[in-house]
Structure formats: C-alpha cells, structure tokens
Amino acid sequence: MQQNNGLDKNQLISFMLFSLIMLGAMFYFQNKQAKEEQRKNAQNPKTEQVNSAAKPSVAANLNTNVTPSSIQTVNLANEELKLEFSSLGGQLSKVELNKYKAYDQKTDKADLPLYLINKNNSSYGFLFKDRTGKVINTKDLVFTPSVNGNTATLTSNINGATVQFIYTLMPKYTVDFKVRTQGLSQLVTDGKANFVWDYQVKNLEKGRAQEQTHSEFSYAFDNYGSYDYDGRTTLDETGETLNWLGVKQQFFSSVIEAKNGFTQSTGSQEPIAEGEYLKKFSYNGQVQMAGNELNQDFTWYFLPLDLPLLKSYDKNFDEILPLGWSFIGTLNRWFFIPVYNFIASFGMTAGWAIFWLTILVKLILSPIMFKQHKLSAMMRVIRPEIDEVNEKYKDADPMKRQQATMEVYRKAGVNQMAGCLPALLQIPIFYALFRFFPNFIDLRGKSFWFAKDLTAYDDVIKLPFSIPFLGDHLSIFAIACTAVILIYTMLTAGNMQQPTAPGMPNMKVLMYIFPITFLFFLNTSASGLSWYYFVSNAINIVIILVIKYWILDEDKIHAQIQANKAQPKKEGKFQKRMREMMEQAQAQQQAQEQARKQAAKKK
Missing domain, CATH: 2.70.98.90 (Beta-galactosidase; Chain A, domain 5)
Incomplete structure (x- = not known):
C-alpha cells in the first residue's frame, strides 16, 4: 500500500478510510x-x-x-x-x-x-x-x-x-x-x-x-x-x-x-x-x-x-x-485478464507473468507516484513553518490554527488534496486483484516456488494449533508481503507530523498496525495476490529511495517554494470554499459563545 512522506490531514483521512475498508474485508471473508x-x-x-x-x-x-x-x-x-x-x-x-x-x-x-x-x-x-x-x-x-x-x-x-x-x-x-x-x-x-x-x-x-x-x-x-x-x-x-x-x-x-x-x-x-x-x-x-x-x-x-x-x-x-461489480469487473475483464494472457503467451511461468504484470501496473501509475513523492518532499520542506504555526496558535481557537496552516500551504503552492489520488486509485485496483487471483482459472494449479497453487494459500509453515483469523499455518508469501509493507511504512512514516490536539490518535502507531492486519488478511488468501503485493511494495521501496537520493533535490524544492511565496496567488475554488466554511463556522462559534455569556449575565 502506498503512503506519503509527511502525510497531511486529508491524506490521513484517506489512509484511515482505506484501512477500515481492508479490515472490513478481512472480517467479512475470514470470519x-x-x-x-x-x-x-x-x-x-x-x-x-x-x-x-x-x-x-x-x-x-x-x-x-x-x-x-x-x-x-x-x-x-x-x-x-x-x-x-x-x-x-x-x-x-x-x-x-x-x-x-x-x-x-x-x-x-x-x-x-x-x-x-x-x-x-x-x-x-x-x-x-x-x-x-x-x-x-x-x-x-x-x-x-x-x-x-x-x-x-x-x-x-x-x-x-x-x-x-x-x-x-x-x-x-x-x-x-x-x-x-x-x-x-x-x-x-x-x-x-x-x-x-x-x-x-x-x-x-x-x-x-x-x-x-x-x-x-x-x-x-x-x-x-x-x-x-x-x-x-x-x-x-x-x-x-x-x-x-x-x-x-x-x-x-x-x-x-x-x-x-x-x-x-x-x-x-x-x-x-x-x-x-x-x-x-x-x-x-x-x-x-x-x-x-x-x-x-x-x-x-x-x-x-x-x-x-x-x-x-x-x-x-x-x-x-x-470478477467484481461495475468498474472493478471492467478492470479485470479489459485490463488484468488480457494483459496477463498477453504476458503469459511468451511462455513464462504464472509467477513471473504476475511479476511483469506488477511492473507494468507500476509503470502506468509512475507519473502519479512521482507527483505523490514530490508532494511528500514539499511537505517535509515546509514542515518547520507548519510547526511554527502550531506553536503560535497552540492556545488559540483550533479554527484559527487550521486557517493559518492552510495559508502556509497556499503560499507554498502545495495542493493538499493531491496526495489523496494515489490512495484512492489503490482501492479499485486492490479489489479488482482480490477478485482476479482466486477466480482466474488459468492460475488454478499453477505453482511458483513454494506455492503449489497461486489461487490458494501456501502452507509450507504448518502450526500445531489454530490461531483465530490466521488458521493453522503461516503463508511465506503473506509474511514476505507484510515485511515489505512494514519496511515501506518505516520509510514513509518517519516525517509524519503528529497531531497536537489532545485525544487525537497517534497515526504512526496506526500505520505500523496496518501491515500486521494485512498478514491476517493474506494468510488464507490466494498466494498470487500476496506475491503481487510483495513485488508491488518492494518496487515502492526502490522508487522512494531512488526519488529521495537521485531525483528530488530538496534544496531546489525549497527554492521553488520560496519563489511560489513571492508570487501573488489566486485563491482556488476549493481553497475559497474551505476558507468560507471555516469563517462561517468560526462566526457561528463566536455567536454561540457570546450568547452563552449574555445568558450567564442574566442569571
């Protein structure tokens, strides 16, 4: 699963939504x-x-x-x-x-x-x-x-x-x-x-x-x-x-x-x-x-x-x-099945056909992935300014603090919603693959390494007892997939801004819990699905390291942000709508507070 460096509030919401969907699917299909x-x-x-x-x-x-x-x-x-x-x-x-x-x-x-x-x-x-x-x-x-x-x-x-x-x-x-x-x-x-x-x-x-x-x-x-x-x-x-x-x-x-x-x-x-x-x-x-x-x-x-x-x-x-309803089924019928059949027609085994299918999907998504990681770098660069705003307004109305934060984003030219797109794209892709691997008859009985059937789980590691929701075995592909997701999470969660408001959950902890839930989900799922996501997240790790050390120069990004600040900014429709909503909410809050004070005086 793909996450951002320096996730903003909207990105965290999309991540939590995706996690809830995954957990719901796990309990639906496992219990x-x-x-x-x-x-x-x-x-x-x-x-x-x-x-x-x-x-x-x-x-x-x-x-x-x-x-x-x-x-x-x-x-x-x-x-x-x-x-x-x-x-x-x-x-x-x-x-x-x-x-x-x-x-x-x-x-x-x-x-x-x-x-x-x-x-x-x-x-x-x-x-x-x-x-x-x-x-x-x-x-x-x-x-x-x-x-x-x-x-x-x-x-x-x-x-x-x-x-x-x-x-x-x-x-x-x-x-x-x-x-x-x-x-x-x-x-x-x-x-x-x-x-x-x-x-x-x-x-x-x-x-x-x-x-x-x-x-x-x-x-x-x-x-x-x-x-x-x-x-x-x-x-x-x-x-x-x-x-x-x-x-x-x-x-x-x-x-x-x-x-x-x-x-x-x-x-x-x-x-x-x-x-x-x-x-x-x-x-x-x-x-x-x-x-x-x-x-x-x-x-x-x-x-x-x-x-x-x-x-x-x-x-x-x-x-x-x-194969799935509506767009999910269309994705399987007109993309995953034809592309897999085309790759397999070159005579390679099913496991390697899945490998090259994963590579192709990552190439198609690479422009969006690059924008996502560039946004992450920009978020890292302006992190000190965000911290200053939080410190300045820590005792003030949360609405004012949020308005000041959005103003920093606007001046820097950072589109907060841009980071949601990759996460949203992953939802239909995940469910399309969840339907594809256990139902595609061409994969039935096809072995790959220690998996004897890519449409079923691999159970090389057998347990002498049964664990609820996990079963009586451990899937090597599921463990490997969980490990790379955990590594990827460690790479992306390091710069995440922690919530300053009391009672807010620690998102870093939630992000580390997510790979563990994935193990429970994948352990009894088709090993082809686990192999796909192992390759996909391993590629994510390579991409983030290449972008971080060879492609994106944070000094240049900082200079670009400073140049963006010097230029007059036209307020976008979304930003204008958000600002007006906050101003209305703030005005209502002030009116309610004033009414409470007047009622207290009368008493």
Missing part, C-alpha cells in the same frame, strides 16, 4: 464460522418455508423394493465429460470433468478425478400431484435405460403413464435434456409440475473457507438479460421467470437451463462445517405443463469458469465468474 453459527441459531422463517416446499410432506415412494444391486447405470463420454445415469430416478449420477483434477488433502496435490456429481450428492426430479392428492416424484421412479450413440434414454411407467428422460451429450460441457410424458394427464389434474434439486457441492480446492465463500446460487432472468446471485441467504424469486439456475463454486458451476423458464423459484443453502462437502443447496421451481403432460426441453451445463468459454454461449454465463 465465516461465526456467521454460520449465527444463521443456524436464528434461522429465517422463509428458509423453513423453502425447505418444506423443497421436501413435500406427502411423497409417494413408488419403488420401496429398490436395492442398490438392482440399480442399473449407463454411461456417455466425450473429450470433456464422463457421465453416468442411474435407473433410480433417471438422474445424472456421476459427472466428471476430464481436463481438470480435484485437490487431495491427503497428498496436498491436485491429483483426484474432478467430479461435480458423485456419491449421491445431487438429486433432482419433477413432482406431480395425482387425483388423490398424493405426490408423484420422478426421483422415486425406476427407469429402464438404453444408449444409442451419444444419447441415453431412460423410460419409466407409472399406473399406465410413461415418463421418458432423453439425455444427449453435446460438445462444450453441454447435456441436452428432454422430458416427455404420455398418459400423465390421466393421473394429474392440477396442471403443475415442480422441479426440485438438492445438491451438496464437493470440496474441490485447497482453501476450503475461500471455496465455500465462492459457492452460491446464480441465475439469469428477463430473457437472459439480467443476472443475480445469492451466496448467504434464501433464494426467493417467485416474481421472476428464471432462464437458467446454477450452483457455482470457485472454478466450476452446474447449471440447468429451462427453455420455457422456471417460475415460483425458491431455494435455501446451508454451509457444511467439515468433510468433503462445502454447502447444501435446495431449489424448488415450477415448469409449464400443457394438457397435464410435461413435454419440456432443458439443458445441463457442467462448466469450468473460463471467461472465453462462458461468453461463447451468449446466455449471460460470463456473469457467473465473480
């Missing part, structure tokens, strides 16, 4: 366990309604004699997916992404097959009410499977009606899913069908807390034009027609699209504290029936969250990738 407990202890009534809707109290288990040995399976496969279908419920019982591997906690390597669906973690079906009011759930039906080329057809009969699920494996991680019924109108009268999906997402990445945070509902509506997500609360979109619904994880997503949309959509989610699953999702939505027959087309997508791939569908899938 998940406390939030989970709070949600469990005070469950929303809507959640209970959703859960009861997703699990009907009256269900017709039409195949009570089904045994595991009687369940048949059939398979389809291409270069991207391996699929297994079960005769029980006619469902997808296994989905493997061939080109990716899942993280194995036992070996600390990404060497396991990557399953989005496996071991009954996903269960879906359609619910109908028959004429007696009982619920027919296709999850309970036994289907007869058959395979023809890349199409699997599963057929079931119930009381004279036929239900058929037709799955066709397509390119680009796509499975066409058609539902056809015949004779169902003889059993069903209300013309409604509910699609119910219960899904426990598997732990696929190294950082469990980080992946759990990124696991959420996602969905599109308004004819694919609008997108929304829900990561913590109940899903309640009863007033919208959803074009598709997805359950997103850190790098992958399972999505079902309804050609005629889902209506009356509700859902719930519940974090899972430990084990191979992260969260339990439940969804319930209605689909259209015509003449009490369900003949609808759906599509399943089992997607790696690769931005070019997501864009290629033209269904607003690219919004699933959480």
Whole structure:
C-alpha cells in the first residue's frame, strides 16, 4: 500500500478510510464460522418455508423394493465429460470433468478425478400431484435405460403413464435434456409440475473457507438479460421467470437451463462445517405443463469458469465468474485478464507473468507516484513553518490554527488534496486483484516456488494449533508481503507530523498496525495476490529511495517554494470554499459563545 512522506490531514483521512475498508474485508471473508453459527441459531422463517416446499410432506415412494444391486447405470463420454445415469430416478449420477483434477488433502496435490456429481450428492426430479392428492416424484421412479450413440434414454411407467428422460451429450460441457410424458394427464389434474434439486457441492480446492465463500446460487432472468446471485441467504424469486439456475463454486458451476423458464423459484443453502462437502443447496421451481403432460426441453451445463468459454454461449454465463461489480469487473475483464494472457503467451511461468504484470501496473501509475513523492518532499520542506504555526496558535481557537496552516500551504503552492489520488486509485485496483487471483482459472494449479497453487494459500509453515483469523499455518508469501509493507511504512512514516490536539490518535502507531492486519488478511488468501503485493511494495521501496537520493533535490524544492511565496496567488475554488466554511463556522462559534455569556449575565 502506498503512503506519503509527511502525510497531511486529508491524506490521513484517506489512509484511515482505506484501512477500515481492508479490515472490513478481512472480517467479512475470514470470519465465516461465526456467521454460520449465527444463521443456524436464528434461522429465517422463509428458509423453513423453502425447505418444506423443497421436501413435500406427502411423497409417494413408488419403488420401496429398490436395492442398490438392482440399480442399473449407463454411461456417455466425450473429450470433456464422463457421465453416468442411474435407473433410480433417471438422474445424472456421476459427472466428471476430464481436463481438470480435484485437490487431495491427503497428498496436498491436485491429483483426484474432478467430479461435480458423485456419491449421491445431487438429486433432482419433477413432482406431480395425482387425483388423490398424493405426490408423484420422478426421483422415486425406476427407469429402464438404453444408449444409442451419444444419447441415453431412460423410460419409466407409472399406473399406465410413461415418463421418458432423453439425455444427449453435446460438445462444450453441454447435456441436452428432454422430458416427455404420455398418459400423465390421466393421473394429474392440477396442471403443475415442480422441479426440485438438492445438491451438496464437493470440496474441490485447497482453501476450503475461500471455496465455500465462492459457492452460491446464480441465475439469469428477463430473457437472459439480467443476472443475480445469492451466496448467504434464501433464494426467493417467485416474481421472476428464471432462464437458467446454477450452483457455482470457485472454478466450476452446474447449471440447468429451462427453455420455457422456471417460475415460483425458491431455494435455501446451508454451509457444511467439515468433510468433503462445502454447502447444501435446495431449489424448488415450477415448469409449464400443457394438457397435464410435461413435454419440456432443458439443458445441463457442467462448466469450468473460463471467461472465453462462458461468453461463447451468449446466455449471460460470463456473469457467473465473480470478477467484481461495475468498474472493478471492467478492470479485470479489459485490463488484468488480457494483459496477463498477453504476458503469459511468451511462455513464462504464472509467477513471473504476475511479476511483469506488477511492473507494468507500476509503470502506468509512475507519473502519479512521482507527483505523490514530490508532494511528500514539499511537505517535509515546509514542515518547520507548519510547526511554527502550531506553536503560535497552540492556545488559540483550533479554527484559527487550521486557517493559518492552510495559508502556509497556499503560499507554498502545495495542493493538499493531491496526495489523496494515489490512495484512492489503490482501492479499485486492490479489489479488482482480490477478485482476479482466486477466480482466474488459468492460475488454478499453477505453482511458483513454494506455492503449489497461486489461487490458494501456501502452507509450507504448518502450526500445531489454530490461531483465530490466521488458521493453522503461516503463508511465506503473506509474511514476505507484510515485511515489505512494514519496511515501506518505516520509510514513509518517519516525517509524519503528529497531531497536537489532545485525544487525537497517534497515526504512526496506526500505520505500523496496518501491515500486521494485512498478514491476517493474506494468510488464507490466494498466494498470487500476496506475491503481487510483495513485488508491488518492494518496487515502492526502490522508487522512494531512488526519488529521495537521485531525483528530488530538496534544496531546489525549497527554492521553488520560496519563489511560489513571492508570487501573488489566486485563491482556488476549493481553497475559497474551505476558507468560507471555516469563517462561517468560526462566526457561528463566536455567536454561540457570546450568547452563552449574555445568558450567564442574566442569571
């Protein structure tokens, strides 16, 4: 993080604002366990309604004699997916992404097959009410499977009606899913069908807390034009027609699209504290029936969250990738991702691509950085005059002291607000990178030095105990980043003017506390982010030393300030506004004081 030499009051305010934002982000993303407990202890009534809707109290288990040995399976496969279908419920019982591997906690390597669906973690079906009011759930039906080329057809009969699920494996991680019924109108009268999906997402990445945070509902509506997500609360979109619904994880997503949309959509989610699953999702939505027959087309997508791939569908899938809102997302989509890809195209490793990305960012910001450090030098030069003003007005009205200080700045030609710009620029850059590193699939599984995966933390130093907010390990990249920020703080805080008013906090102490909070924040974050900020702050140290000893001559700056003082100054709009505000405040204060004195005399 970049700070100024001789920070003025406005710069200190911007720094404190930035620090508060960082601390807020740390507690938001690190303190998940406390939030989970709070949600469990005070469950929303809507959640209970959703859960009861997703699990009907009256269900017709039409195949009570089904045994595991009687369940048949059939398979389809291409270069991207391996699929297994079960005769029980006619469902997808296994989905493997061939080109990716899942993280194995036992070996600390990404060497396991990557399953989005496996071991009954996903269960879906359609619910109908028959004429007696009982619920027919296709999850309970036994289907007869058959395979023809890349199409699997599963057929079931119930009381004279036929239900058929037709799955066709397509390119680009796509499975066409058609539902056809015949004779169902003889059993069903209300013309409604509910699609119910219960899904426990598997732990696929190294950082469990980080992946759990990124696991959420996602969905599109308004004819694919609008997108929304829900990561913590109940899903309640009863007033919208959803074009598709997805359950997103850190790098992958399972999505079902309804050609005629889902209506009356509700859902719930519940974090899972430990084990191979992260969260339990439940969804319930209605689909259209015509003449009490369900003949609808759906599509399943089992997607790696690769931005070019997501864009290629033209269904607003690219919004699933959480690159940040508004300007933050634009910065990632149009700068960081393209620039990283360009640098990586030269064949260098991911870690060195991040290194050169950091260099490029620093070069782009270098004119602003130079002005910032020049302002710092100017602040150092006029420090004796500021000290004189503070000494002269130490017993006077603080408003007068502030006016006299601003007059010194004005005569010297120092723009106090100029130092705020670099700090403000760092906020969108930080949040863009905070979204970029843990969500950019091209970095997934890429190692660099002692970090085995730049999208997860490095944990070479393992602790025999767990420290709150820090975890059971120490990240070397996080420690290195904290160290360079601390060194940079020591270089920039030495000339900081301390507050003279009683009760004001010591800003030097706060600035030294800031790097320590950064350690807690980065220790469980993506190591790529820590590496970027290590390089960035190391460059900051080099820049400040070069500018201080080889570029800026404080004697020349002093001469320039004296020349500025000799020239008549035109008061700027901001300075005029500030002066008028202070004068008005001072006049109000004097009037109030005079009124108090008159009231005291009357008594």
